[in-house]
Amino acid sequence: MTLTNMTSFWADESGAVTVDWVVLTAALVGLGLAVISVVSGGMEDLSTDIGQALTDTDPLTDPFDDNTTSTETTTE
Numbered sequence: 001m002t003l004t005n006m007t008s009f010w011a012d013e014s015g016a017v018t019v020d021w022v023v024l025t026a027a028l029v030g031l032g033l034a035v036i037s038v039v040s041g042g043m044e045d046l047s048t049d050i051g052q053a054l055t056d057t058d059p060l061t062d063p064f065d066d067n068t069t070s071t072e073t074t075t076e
Helices: 003-011 014-056
Strands: none
Touching: none
């Protein structure tokens, strides 16, 4: 290798762009994992509530009935 080839090799910055993209991709993956860890707890609670509501609902009755008894009192 001649001195001219070595100086052009050391001056070449085309690999720096690849390093930038690797760092940006790693940052996005880390951000995605952080968002998933924050949101997963709320989603688990919500899915449990939905599952419980579906279990408590009797499909043979009115689906909009909340299965509570009326406590209305009449005055005469």
